[in-house]
Amino acid sequence: MEQASSIIVVGAGIFGLSTALHLARRGYSVTVFDRQPYDESRYSYFQGADAASADINKIIRSAYGGQAEYQELSTEAITTWHEWNAELASGQTVPPGMSSRDQVFVPNGNISLSSDTELPTWELACIEGMEKAGHHNTQLATTNPYHCDLAADRALSSHMDPFQQRSRGKQPVGVLDTTGGMAIADKACRFALHKARAVGARFVFGSKAGCLQSLCYEGRKVTGIITRDGHMHNASMTILACGAVTPVLLPELDGLCEATAGSVMLIKIPTKSQLWERLGPENFPTFTFNVRAGSAGGLYGFPRNEDGYFKIGYRGTKYTNPIRHRDGKERSTPVTRWSKAERDGMPIGTHLTDFPRQAFRVIQSFLDEYLPELQKEGTQATTTRICWYTDTFDNHFLIDRVPGKEGLMVATGGSGHAFKYLPNIGNWVVDIMENSKMDRPAVQAWRWRTLGKEQPVNHLMQGSHGPRALGNIAVHKESELKQASVTRL
Ligand SMILES: Cc1cc2nc3c(=O)[nH]c(=O)nc-3n(C[C@H](O)[C@H](O)[C@H](O)COP(=O)(O)OP(=O)(O)OC[C@H]3O[C@@H](n4cnc5c(N)ncnc54)[C@H](O)[C@@H]3O)c2cc1C
Numbered sequence: 001m002e003q004a005s006s007i008i009v010v011g012a013g014i015f016g017l018s019t020a021l022h023l024a025r026r027g028y029s030v031t032v033f034d035r036q037p038y039d040e041s042r043y044s045y046f047q048g049a050d051a052a053s054a055d056i057n058k059i060i061r062s063a064y065g066g067q068a069e070y071q072e073l074s075t076e077a078i079t080t081w082h083e084w085n086a087e088l089a090s091g092q093t094v095p096p097g098m099s100s101r102d103q104v105f106v107p108n109g110n111i112s113l114s115s116d117t118e119l120p121t122w123e124l125a126c127i128e129g130m131e132k133a134g135h136h137n138t139q140l141a142t143t144n145p146y147h148c149d150l151a152a153d154r155a156l157s158s159h160m161d162p163f164q165q166r167s168r169g170k171q172p173v174g175v176l177d178t179t180g181g182m183a184i185a186d187k188a189c190r191f192a193l194h195k196a197r198a199v200g201a202r203f204v205f206g207s208k209a210g211c212l213q214s215l216c217y218e219g220r221k222v223t224g225i226i227t228r229d230g231h232m233h234n235a236s237m238t239i240l241a242c243g244a245v246t247p248v249l250l251p252e253l254d255g256l257c258e259a260t261a262g263s264v265m266l267i268k269i270p271t272k273s274q275l276w277e278r279l280g281p282e283n284f285p286t287f288t289f290n291v292r293a294g295s296a297g298g299l300y301g302f303p304r305n306e307d308g309y310f311k312i313g314y315r316g317t318k319y320t321n322p323i324r325h326r327d328g329k330e331r332s333t334p335v336t337r338w339s340k341a342e343r344d345g346m347p348i349g350t351h352l353t354d355f356p357r358q359a360f361r362v363i364q365s366f367l368d369e370y371l372p373e374l375q376k377e378g379t380q381a382t383t384t385r386i387c388w389y390t391d392t393f394d395n396h397f398l399i400d401r402v403p404g405k406e407g408l409m410v411a412t413g414g415s416g417h418a419f420k421y422l423p424n425i426g427n428w429v430v431d432i433m434e435n436s437k438m439d440r441p442a443v444q445a446w447r448w449r450t451l452g453k454e455q456p457v458n459h460l461m462q463g464s465h466g467p468r469a470l471g472n473i474a475v476h477k478e479s480e481l482k483q484a485s486v487t488r489l
Contacts, residue, residue, distance in 0.1 A: 006031070007433075008225055008233060010212045011241035012038060012203060013053035014419055015411040017192040018426030019239060020201040026430055031202045031235075033227060035211035038193065038203075042097060043186035045385065050338040052243050052388060053189055056266075056309060057302045058419035059286045061110040061180035063126035063139055069442040071129055073421060073428075078179055080423035081105035084191060095187075095194035104188040108303060109159050109285040110180035111142075114173050115293075119143060122292060123175045130177075138179050142172040151176065158278075159285040163370040182286045182302055183419060192422055212242070212249070215408065222407040237433060239409045244334045244388035246412040250402070251327060255451060257398060257413050258460040259332040260318035261386045261470065263359030265481075266311050267374065268382040269304045275373055279304045289366060291315075295358065299366055309382070312367070314359040315416065318391060319473065322464040330463045334388035335470075354475035355384040381481045391415050393456035397425075399432050399446040409433060413446075415458075 007023055009016045012034035023030040041047040043054045062078060064070040084104050087093045091100040114120050119141055127139040140147040142160050151160045156176065165172045197203065204210045208229040216224045216232060224234040240246055244259035269275050277283065281303040290297025298316030305311075320332035337353045367374050390412050392398055398413030411429045418425065431437050432446075464471060 005029070005236040006234070008033065008235035008238045009241055010034075010225065010238065011243060011246075012036075012189075012193065012205070013051045013241065013243045014189070014192075014422040015241035015243070015414070015425060015429070016239075017053075017189060017196060018422050018424070019241060019411055019429040020203075020426065021192055021196040021199065022426035022430045024196055024199040024201040028430075030200075031204060031233065032196075033204050033210045033212060033225065033233075035205075035207050035228075037205050037207075037210075038189075039205060043189040045186075048338050049186070050336055052390070052414060053185060053419060053422075055185040055387070055419075056305055056311060057182045057286075058185045059110055059180065059288070059300060059302075060105065060183055060420040061112075061177045061286075062135065063112070063130055063175070063177045063180075065122045065125040066129060068129060068133070069440075069445060070417070071133060073424065073442060075133075075135070075179075077421050077424045078105075081183070082107075084188075084423060088191065093191070093195060093198070095190045098187060098190060102184070102187055104184055104191050105181060106184065106281050106303075107179075107181040108281040109156065109176050109178050110182075111159065111162060111174050111176045111285045111287045112291065113163075113287055113289045115290055116173055117171075119173060119175065120292070126175055126177070130179075135179065138177065140176045140178060142174050142176070154178070158283045162284050162287060165370070176285060180286065182281075183422065184305075185419060188422055212240075220404060220406060222405050235407070237407055237409060239411055239429070239433070241411045243412065243414070244390045246390060246410060248325070248331050248333050250410065251325075251329065251331075252402060252405075253398075253410070254329065254331070255393070255461055256449065257390055257392050258320065258458070259334045259388050260320055260391045260458070260468075261334075261388055262313055262315045262318070262416070263356050263363075264311060264313045264385040264387050265355070265360075265363055265381050266309045266383040266385070267379055269308045269310050269379070271308065273377055273379075275310075275371075275377070276304070276308070279310055289370075296362060299362065312363055313387075314356075314362050316362055317356070317358060317468055318389070318458065319356060319386075319470050320462065320466065320468050321470050322462075322466070324464075330461075332461075336386055336388070352386055352470070353384070353478040355386070355478060355481055356470075357474040357476055360476055360481070384478055384481055389414065389416050391458045391460065393451050393458050393460050394449075394454075395457045396445040398448065399425075399429055399443075400448040403448055410448075 041049040062074040211228040247253040284303040289299040295316040301312040322330040392413040395415040
């Protein structure tokens with residue numbers, strides 16, 4: 001593909017932002033369209049920004065069990081996260097509304113905790129994988145006295161026991177990934193947007209001029225897009241990076257990608273609370289808990305942020321919102337408190353502020369046991385959020401050309417773990433567009449694929465009668481949650 005070619009990217013979440021940044025760096029003429037007014041909302045969920053990437057924080061980690069391809073990708077990303085922090089601090093690149101005191105990455109570590117009595121296989125594989133790659137003593141097991149001493153030397157003892165289990169006579173079981181921490185998600189997106197613009201990428205935001213209405217075709221070749229304001233935009237390559245909306249826009253993704261909901265709760269810690277210091281990022285890592293324990297587990301969380309929000313999420317059940325589309329097929333369709341009843345000409349149901357009872361129960365029992373101080377303080381859930389992931393059946397991303405449609409690519413399928421690659425995933429997308437270095441294991445894993453005889457990691461397309469459909473599960477009204485103490489509903 002000629003460098004002079006014009007490329008359209010649809011979607012300015014992390015896939016779109018990163019792709020635009022790297023395309024522009026390599027000299028392509030790139031225009032990104034997004035239906036959301038990100039210059040106004042600044043990627044803030046509280047300002048109505050409605051995307052997986054628009055959030056207060058996201059976990060960053062290197063350790064990936066035996067998945068060396070993601071471990072290497074994380075290592076590459078984390079190097080750049082540190083560079084981005086340095087670039088911000090130097091005052092060289094400061095997006096509007098941010099200051100050189102801001103950070104986009106907080107390296108407070110990520111601990112993977114378990115209720116087992118011994119380290120689970122996955123955690124052991126994380127230590128082995130990182131040691132094998134030469135990242136010695138970056139993974140510290142809470143059950144290993146030598147690792148505990150190393151943590152103490154690095155002033156990380158509180159991070160090794162973030163829920164102070166030892167004080168209750170319990171042994172924490174987990175591995176602290178000291179290379180990890182968290183991205184300050186909204187600021188990181190703003191930083192990437194600013195950098196992409198600085199190297200020449202153009203961004204068209206808004207519900208009309210920025211919203212993809214349809215693709216343009218010449219025969220089987222996609223020649224660009226038509227936006228909701230009726231304008232046609234030509235491109236030699238169109239890259240769809242519309243997050244959880246992508247499988248709704250592109251029916252060819254049936255069975256490969258699906259929008260699924262995670263349940264997120266924000267609890268405001270008062271500045272005067274005893275927990276303020278303890279849950280701050282200086283003392284508290286990001287954490288996951290019983291991630292591979294099915295519907296009874298799948299928790300993750302963060303230190304309280306500068307506004308006092310302590311965020312905890314549940315992913316043990318991946319809920320869906322199957323809606324029948326014009327072709328008669330049901331597809332899970334993202335719906336949130338910010339959704340309109342109809343979007344892009346497609347019905348999506350009503351907006352949603354309710355919270356799955358199951359998610360609440362699992363979060364509640366975790367907090368009761370691991371952070372009983374919250375109950376003592378009678379702290380309330382300040383906000384709940386249903387946030388939409390784009391899952392593939394095998395949890396690998398999807399970055400490839402769309403079969404049978406020349407000039408069309410997808411960069412999606414984040415499957416709950418793509419944010420950390422904001423600095424570098426676009427470089428890989430551009431390589432793939434250029435058919436360069438295609439034999440790398442990650443690139444192979446991200447190819448367009450169909451489910452064979454293997455057991456899928458995620459069972460997709462279970463439809464409106466399925467057990468995970470939001471219409472079939474019990475929910476709490478948000479008002480109920482706000483009135484009750486977090487731990488006493
Ligand atoms: C609750 C939650 C927690 C997560 N936690 C982590 C974590 O801790 N660590 C981690 O690494 N990853 C995490 N992830 C995964 C990560 O956030 C996602 O993989 C990533 O943000 C997806 O980015 P995206 O660009 O694919 O989609 P999105 O961020 O959803 O962006 C898609 C964009 O497309 C736009 N769009 C949609 N339709 C159209 C249209 N018709 N026209 C124009 N624009 C359109 C949308 O407005 C949106 O801006 C989490 C995800 C969720 C949902």
